[in-house]
Amino acid sequence: MAGRRSEAVYLAGAIPVRLVTNGAGVALALAAATRLDSVAVGGVLIAVLNAPSVVAAPVIGALTDAVGSPKRFMLGASVVLAVALALAAFVGSVPLPVVVLALLAGGCVVPVFIGGLSAWVDEAMPGDHARGFAVDALSYNLAGIAGPAIVAGMSALLTATGALLALAVVMVAGGLLLQLLPIAGRGGAADPRSLARGVARATRHLVTHGPLARVVLAGAVVQLGGGMMPVVAVLVAVHRGLPESAGGLLLTAFAIGGVTGALLVAVPSITRRVAAVPPRLMMAGSFAATGVLTLLAAVAPSFVLTAIALALSGLPDATGVASMLRLRQEESPADVRAQVFVVAAGTRAVTAAIGAAVAGAVAGLDPSLLLGLVAVPWLAAAPILLARFRGPRAEAATPAG
Numbered sequence: 001m002a003g004r005r006s007e008a009v010y011l012a013g014a015i016p017v018r019l020v021t022n023g024a025g026v027a028l029a030l031a032a033a034t035r036l037d038s039v040a041v042g043g044v045l046i047a048v049l050n051a052p053s054v055v056a057a058p059v060i061g062a063l064t065d066a067v068g069s070p071k072r073f074m075l076g077a078s079v080v081l082a083v084a085l086a087l088a089a090f091v092g093s094v095p096l097p098v099v100v101l102a103l104l105a106g107g108c109v110v111p112v113f114i115g116g117l118s119a120w121v122d123e124a125m126p127g128d129h130a131r132g133f134a135v136d137a138l139s140y141n142l143a144g145i146a147g148p149a150i151v152a153g154m155s156a157l158l159t160a161t162g163a164l165l166a167l168a169v170v171m172v173a174g175g176l177l178l179q180l181l182p183i184a185g186r187g188g189a190a191d192p193r194s195l196a197r198g199v200a201r202a203t204r205h206l207v208t209h210g211p212l213a214r215v216v217l218a219g220a221v222v223q224l225g226g227g228m229m230p231v232v233a234v235l236v237a238v239h240r241g242l243p244e245s246a247g248g249l250l251l252t253a254f255a256i257g258g259v260t261g262a263l264l265v266a267v268p269s270i271t272r273r274v275a276a277v278p279p280r281l282m283m284a285g286s287f288a289a290t291g292v293l294t295l296l297a298a299v300a301p302s303f304v305l306t307a308i309a310l311a312l313s314g315l316p317d318a319t320g321v322a323s324m325l326r327l328r329q330e331e332s333p334a335d336v337r338a339q340v341f342v343v344a345a346g347t348r349a350v351t352a353a354i355g356a357a358v359a360g361a362v363a364g365l366d367p368s369l370l371l372g373l374v375a376v377p378w379l380a381a382a383p384i385l386l387a388r389f390r391g392p393r394a395e396a397a398t399p400a401g
Contacts (some may be wrong), residue, residue, distance in 0.1 A: 006125045007135050009180045014139040015146075016077060016174030017113040020085075020167045022147030024049060027167060028088060028103075030160035035092040039144040045088065048100050050349070052107035053114070057346035058199045058330045060111045061119075061339030070120065071179050077109035078175025083166035089164035115345030118325055119338035123183040130275030130326060134266045137322035141262040145255040202339035205332070212331035212340065215283070217382040219324045220347040222287055225294070225377040227355025229254065231363065239367040240303045257314020258387040265319050279323040279330070286320030289313075291378030298371035306371075317378075 025046040032042030067073045084106030091099045118136050125132035154163040206212060234247030264270055274282060293313035300306040325341075332340040355377075359370065 006012040011092035013177035018143035023151035026151040027163040053110040054092035058110040061342035077112040082108040082171040086168040111342040112373040115342040119341040126182045131271040133326040138262040202336035215327045218384040220351045223348040223352040224355040227352035228359040229358035235367040252310040254314040257311040261315035261318030278329040284385040286316040287381040289316035296374035
């Protein structure tokens, strides 16, 4: 019963804060369009919110590892992002430079919730290690699919200004709910010199510890396909004689598959079966299955069959993500674990952006071929993960987390 309560508390806090980080871009774009009559400024505001999370990731991760009260740190971060969104709600009335500075500050704390929070899964949900990361993956999937949709609906009902103010309230509420988690500081030091040493140690571990480096690299590579998917989905819809909006149906199909997979892997009986498989093999097999099913979607003879194949391809992706999170934890020393999670999440964001840019650059190719190319990164994850996984010595190299 205590385990189920801790899972419920974790989801109650993690889903709101991750929903806000996933959906804020929609509201920012709409606010700029309605208050400033400028879609271009909306793009700038989204970039301003997203870009700092990559640059600030090592420092934010080091702070998360070092602060005496990580829960208070999370609450402070939620307030910073909430204030930024509240100011952005009145862009036009509030000078644009002020909004930009506020969103820069908000973007710096986003890694606390995307990556950083995952580093505390074992403390937040003690007991079943594999199930904890299955629940964490579920929160990512639910927030990822629900965030943009909920924010779009809120903007229609409340206006973009009202949606941003509502997101600010949700962010603080999520930060308050995270205060109920049974996590405590790991005893680090937060002075600049200690933080610099921590960043150096975490970077060295990320680069030189082969098992972790392969997990981070494979997790980043698959996001090339994830970044390409939104662009390619629109091109596939148009190629099949449908409006651009039909591309959203393909994206929704994949997202529904991902959420369904995350719900299934969080079922205790399935969690036990998944946990019985070495997580590196599970991650490799799951991402490979996503790649194969995406290839089937590329050669499907009709739009409906393409959508069905993409929905099926989303199912194993969720298991792969849960295994990836578990491996990050197992391969990371406790005192730099948050940095590992935050930097790894940042690399996934970067490669997703690269994937989107690549898809735009080759948009003139046959859309079915492009959808086939989307599958390649997921297929490439398996050899990255298993390249040196040839004997018992590779397995034994994994240190205790």
